[in-house]
Amino acid sequence: MKVLIADDEIQIRKGLRLKVDWDKEGFEIVEEASNGKEALEKIKNKDIDLVITDMRMPIMDGVELARRCHIEFPHVKIIVLSGYSDFDYVRNSLKQGVRDYLLKPVAPDELEEAIRKIRDEIKDEMAKKAELVRMNQLANLHLQEMQEQYILYLVKEERLQPNIVKERLQQLQLEELLNENAKVQFITVEIREAADPIKLEELMLPFQMVCREIVQEQKGTYLFKDPSYTKMIQFLQIIESDRQTSTRTSQLVKRIQHTINKYLKLDTVIGIGNVVNGLMEYRSGYISSLLAWSHSLLGAKSQVIDQIIPREEVFNFSPDIEKRLTNAIEHADLLVFKENVHSILGGVENQSVLSFSFSANHVLFLLGSLAKKYGIETSNIQNAIWNCQQNIWKLNSQYEVKENLILLAELIIERVRQTRFSNKAIIESVRSYVDLHYASEISLTTLSKLFHINSAHLSETFKHHVGKNFSDYLVHLRMEKATELLKDHQLKIIDIANLVGFSSSGYFSTVFKKHYGQTPVEFRNSMTGNG
Incomplete structure (x- = not known):
């Protein structure tokens, strides 16, 4: 001193x-x-x-x-x-x-x-200053992780509910993504190493850290990680004008490749997606970046694939087609699914390879989402998804791609059939869904529609298998999550209320006190000895 x-x-x-x-x-x-x-x-x-x-x-x-x-x-x-x-x-x-x-x-x-x-x-x-810095860092890291998880949700979810999405983006300080006129571009970045594959596993954390440092220096840029692609980081950047798209993307790509090569000595394969408008097109934009990346050559060699897909081809996979395929799976009708897949992926004159790739990937994403929804991501289904993806990337045979998708659908249909006729299985699927979406507006009515089951039967079956009725289970789950968040003193009570599914901090405090005999503030103080 x-x-x-x-x-x-x-x-x-x-x-x-x-x-x-x-x-x-x-x-x-x-x-x-x-x-x-x-x-x-x-x-x-x-x-x-x-x-x-x-x-x-x-x-x-x-x-x-x-x-x-x-x-x-x-x-x-x-x-x-x-x-x-x-x-x-x-x-x-x-x-x-x-x-x-x-x-x-x-x-x-x-x-x-x-x-x-x-x-x-x-x-x-x-010491207090250092602790404050540490707590701020933890709070920022927690917020960053939640932001990344929600962006992943936005690009993977079949149908987004605008009101819920808007509220959630505001809670997570992602308001700039709410602009429906904002143009967005996804960039897929994969690291490769020819001699030592184990090295990639060891360098995944440094890879993520380097990417996060790059994002912090780039205004209007975010990243997220898709568990389906273990050696990749996905970037999302907001494009302010058409004139800056090429320049800004080029600068970001060069910065990524230079930094990763300099510090990690790794090659990078980068797929640049199409520019899309608004939240409802995020999924298509993300898929287009994966499609661009999928055209890269095998082996460890840095590459940039800038794939421009005509807009009319990208968006011809309509919600009606998705609905027909979804209904075929959920009603265990393989024949209808086959007919629709052949209609989408075959029999169209002058169909481009890019259009075929996009549609096949869209079908694959849909099947993967359904497997996740019903909690049936078995090793067989995961292997089938991977085989489908490999065949779509290679594009050696359109017939093989279609057959692999139908085989995957057959596996999922069989598991869905078992689930639909097994009360225990359907309740586990419902429970898994609730555990993941507890912060959203969830009711027995919405769950019964989502899982095609009578709401009264669902209520009775849920209580029988779980040991408590649905509303009590949801409240208990939200309260458990709230106690975890109360440990973070950087979060306000209203923030915690919103993060666990309450729009009103007053009502949240009332429910919390009824559950634990203390208000959230009293509970937080009791943990730190300030009560």
Whole structure:
């Protein structure tokens, strides 16, 4: 800790140096000054922690120095030295930020006691500051993780509910994604290493950290990780104008490849997706970036694939087609599914490879979403999804791609049939869905429609298998999540209420107190011993 001594008498300054073993007490005298003005100039140029100043000095006295320090350098601690006749004046100076005052002549033990008190105060402040920084970092990391998870949800979910999405984006501080006129582009980044595949596993965390640092420097750019693609990071960037699209994308891609090669010595394969408008087109934009990446050559060689797919081909996979395919799976009708797949992926004259790839990937995404919805992501189904994706990437045979998709659908239909006729299985699927979407508006009615089951039967079956009715289960789940979030003191009660599915902090507090016998504030205080 750095010390400045201010006194117009050089002998007194020398005497103060000799009265205490400064090094032993954790201090270092780095500056001296003969008046307050000189001291103030030196404080501006040096990171001073403690100033010991005489009361009476020419040009600027000790109290004025303390007052100026209190305004300009509030972290600096001040000890004033004074004669007995100045006692009342110095005591009033405590209001100006003076931490202590000592009567002249200063006794060594008094000076030691004073600086030790200052030392402990500085250490305590430093510890609190470090803890605040740590808590802010944890809060930012938690927010960042939730943002990434929700962006992944936006690009993977079959149908988005605008009101819920809007509210959630506001909660997660992603308001700039709400602009329906905002143009967005997805960029897929994969790392490759030819000689040592294990090296990739070891470098995945550094890869993610490097990508996050790049995103922090790029305004309007976000990233997320799709568990389906283990060696990739996905970037989302907002495009402000058509003229800047090419330039901004090119700069970002060059920065990614240069940084990863410089620090990780890895090759990168980058797929650049189409520019899309609004949240409802995120899924198509994301798929287009994966399609671009899928055209890369095998092997460890840095590549950039900028794939421009005509708009009329990208968006010919209508909601009606999705609905027909979904109904075929959920009603266990493989024949109808086959007919629709052949209609989409075959029999169309002059169908481009790009159009075929997009449609096949869209069917695959739909099947994967249904498998996740029903909680039937078995190893067989996961392997079938991977085989489908491999065949779509290779595009050696359109027939093989269609047959693989039909085989996958057959596996999913069989599992859906078992689930639909097994109360235990359907309840586990419902429970898994609720555990994932507890913060959204969920009711038995919406669940019964989603899983094609009578709401009264669902209510009775849920209570039988889970041991409590649906509403009690949902409240209990939300309360458990709330207790976890209450550990983060950076989150306000209204934030926590929103994050666990309550629009009103008052109602949240009422439910919480009924559940735990304490308000959220009382519960938080009891965890820190402040209650």
